[in-house]
Amino acid sequence: MPGSLITSLCRANIAILSQKLALTDVLLQRHGSKGAHAIFQSVCPIVGASIGQHFRHSMDHIEIAALVAAESSPPCPKEALKPIELHYDLRVRGGTLEKDMELSINRITSVIDVLHSLSNSCIEGTNEVSVAMVPVHAHFFLSSDQAFEEPLPSTVARELGFAAHHAIHHMAMVKIISLQSCGLHESDLPDHFGRAPSTIKYDGHSG
Structure with missing residues (x-):
């Protein structure tokens, strides 16, 4: 059901963001x-990058997807063909x-x-079907020689899923940085830090 889907997507993104906060806590305690x-x-x-750079990049995607989802409302028939325009590649690099x-x-x-807040509104039934199905155009540069981004048809639910999936890979890189350059051990990190749900499930079944 779309309402429970949005709740699951929110939970997945919150879990990743909570891992980020947990890492900053460990760094503060240790250093x-x-x-x-x-x-x-x-x-x-x-890795050729910092924890801050990986945090910022993955946050750019999660934040814009979360804000679009939070501001979405069910499209009326006249608005159904007007997707929300979402631009992932227009972001500030190297900032504070x-x-x-x-x-x-x-x-x-x-x-x-x-x-x-979004998850709670879905649980309470105020946003059940609407948010998941709101249409989106996710704009990307598909090659470096393109003058303009390509709009890819999508939905709010799909973009929340993409944001979580994308962030996991950045957290995997952050894990390497943490263990190789920050004086941390794997036991210092939260369980399953930087690991995809599919990998965790596979390891559980194969073990």
């Missing part, structure tokens, strides 16, 4: 405020959100609040 903030923006030589851990934490917390 103190000054050390944690320095590590957050330090580029790992193995990649370097200021406190700002990043505040951003993550804010998006978690948006997702909780």
Whole structure:
């Protein structure tokens, strides 16, 4: 049912965002405020990027999908052919959100609040079918020589799913950075940090 689908999608994204907050807590506990903030923006030589960069990039996608979902309403017949225009590739790179851990934490917390509110509205039945089926045009550059983005037909539910799926891969890179460059051990990280649900299920069945 679409209502429960949106709730599941919100839960999936919240779980990923909670992993991000858990990592910042560990960094603060292990290295103190000054050390944690320095590590957050330090580029790992193995990955070629920082925790902050991976947080910012994946947050760009989760945040825009969450805000579009939260602001969506059921399209009336006249509006049914007017998808919401969503631009993932128009984002700010190298800004303070990649370097200021406190700002990043505040951003993550804010998006978690948006997702909780959206999930609660679906549970209460006020947004059951509408949000999942709201049409979207997700715009992307499909090659570097394109002058304009390509609009891909989608729905709000599909974009919330994409945001979570996309973020997992960035969290896998963050895990490498954490273990190789931040002085952390796997036991310091939350269970299943940076691992896709399908991988967890596969390991459970094969074990």
